[in-house]
Amino acid sequence: MSSSAYVHGYSAREAERLRDQAGSLAHLLHCDTRYPAGARVLECGCGTGAQTALLAAASPCAHFLSADVSAASLEQARARVEAAGCRNVSFGMADVFHLPFRGASFDHVFVCFLLEHLADPQRALRRLRRVLRPGGSITVIEGDHGSWYCHPQTAEASRTVQCLIDIQARLGGDSLIGRRLYPLLTAAGFDNVQVTPRMVYVDSSRPDLVESFSKNTFIAMVEGVRDQALTLGLMDEAAWDKGIADMYRATEADGTFCYCFFKAVARA
Amino acid sequence: MSSSAYVHGYSAREAERLRDQAGSLAHLLHCDTRYPAGARVLECGCGTGAQTALLAAASPCAHFLSADVSAASLEQARARVEAAGCRNVSFGMADVFHLPFRGASFDHVFVCFLLEHLADPQRALRRLRRVLRPGGSITVIEGDHGSWYCHPQTAEASRTVQCLIDIQARLGGDSLIGRRLYPLLTAAGFDNVQVTPRMVYVDSSRPDLVESFSKNTFIAMVEGVRDQALTLGLMDEAAWDKGIADMYRATEADGTFCYCFFKAVARA
Numbered sequence A, B: 001m002s003s004s005a006y007v008h009g010y011s012a013r014e015a016e017r018l019r020d021q022a023g024s025l026a027h028l029l030h031c032d033t034r035y036p037a038g039a040r041v042l043e044c045g046c047g048t049g050a051q052t053a054l055l056a057a058a059s060p061c062a063h064f065l066s067a068d069v070s071a072a073s074l075e076q077a078r079a080r081v082e083a084a085g086c087r088n089v090s091f092g093m094a095d096v097f098h099l100p101f102r103g104a105s106f107d108h109v110f111v112c113f114l115l116e117h118l119a120d121p122q123r124a125l126r127r128l129r130r131v132l133r134p135g136g137s138i139t140v141i142e143g144d145h146g147s148w149y150c151h152p153q154t155a156e157a158s159r160t161v162q163c164l165i166d167i168q169a170r171l172g173g174d175s176l177i178g179r180r181l182y183p184l185l186t187a188a189g190f191d192n193v194q195v196t197p198r199m200v201y202v203d204s205s206r207p208d209l210v211e212s213f214s215k216n217t218f219i220a221m222v223e224g225v226r227d228q229a230l231t232l233g234l235m236d237e238a239a240w241d242k243g244i245a246d247m248y249r250a251t252e253a254d255g256t257f258c259y260c261f262f263k264a265v266a267r268a
Helices: A003-007 A012-023 A025-030 A052-058 A071-083 A121-130 A155-170 A178-187 A207-223 A226-231 A237-249 B003-007 B012-023 B025-030 B052-058 B071-083 B121-131 B155-170 B178-187 B207-223 B226-231 B237-249
Strands: A040-044 A063-068 A089-093 A106-112 A132-142 A149-151 A191-203 A256-267 B040-044 B063-068 B089-093 B106-112 B132-151 B191-202 B256-267
Touching (some): A025 A191, A071 A089, A155 A207, A155 A226, A155 A237, A178 A256, A178 B132, A178 B256, A191 A207, A191 B256, A207 A237, B025 B207, B025 B256, B040 B052, B040 B121, B106 B121, B121 B178, B132 B155, B155 B207, B155 B226, B155 B237, B207 B256, B226 B237
Parallel strands (some): A040 A106, B040 B106
Antiparallel strands (some): A191 A256, B132 B256
């Protein structure tokens, strides 16, 4: 390897790594989230820390407080962040509706895949706005299961995804919340709301995304509600199994797969 | 206006113009299409020249031959391109299935909103590949009506869009073709097929897009098949009118509107 090739990062392995990174889901969602040195950031609903390590590594001089309602999840998040070598994250148990912080305690709030589970996301956003200093930012990332489609598409595949949407609605959530971020943040009193779609398009030229997103994220999530869908009688077993098989069919060489996340940034 | 403000293009009016341009549909679809000096480019299916003037202005030293099956459309295209002051476009009548060109006559082929109307888009792509020199590029842009959704969404609004899809299918076309560009180009023998989604997301922070895209492009297109939909009995009049009203509802201050185009670039 020549030194100029090294300097420009153009070794074959490095080029592949940069391409994988640039095309990864984490890059798509988080590439433009950077917090300045000393910033106090609340990550609300950190779960098991899937985003926490990425966030903290991207803003190594900001201070994160990552909160969740589940002690078990927090324990996993702590282990994951320690394994990643991040030292700028504290953890605490907190419910978004009963935040144990004084007003204006944070410069920034970050929320990812939380609002979709809440019966009253607008009230949650009002609570989060209260703990932000005036002019502080909120960043919200959510999916939208109604944005999914594929090729070839079948009625049964669409119905399996609809089962996921219906079951989340029965649990009090809204898996179509991505498209609602603008009105939700506006109604919660935030200013300068800017929403950008983050669309995942997958074809067989990207085998990494076929595996990591189409199969192991999206289809796996749909398969996760099989028992509930059948028990509730939303679909019969034969139709369900065909729908799942049809989704896998769309991950083959001539198939394509589409899904859209939405990212909003707004000011308190 | 200070000279430094002038140099940097930061007058208020200039900033607004640059922002509108950057956020426009034309920018979303065409910003990365530039042909080098002397390149011979075939635009197949130019219609009334909606894209032709943009293409020709962006690559002023390339030579375009813009072709269509309709003499009336070509006349409009010629007038539009002349009005735009472009001098690097010739026009000719041609059917994609009977192209009057020798093999390898062009360095590049450009096709926008053509394949969706064809019963055999793969055969059309094979014909286009034949007139490209080896290593020449093809650029294909198509929409996908199945990618549409909005907030608030209703069953009737979805059904009006489905009418548009069904009517195009009865005419032998496929308005869900955007998601199929990768397999179509691959099967037609093209190499290095790279497809990128070009998603239009509209909320009321972009009143220009609410007017130009949501209302005057998409809803107007759906409204255009009203008589056919009612005559064919695909919907009754009351449901249709509610569906259209619901789509307009999604263009209000708290509504959102989503649609995805797909752009493919490949090599002969």
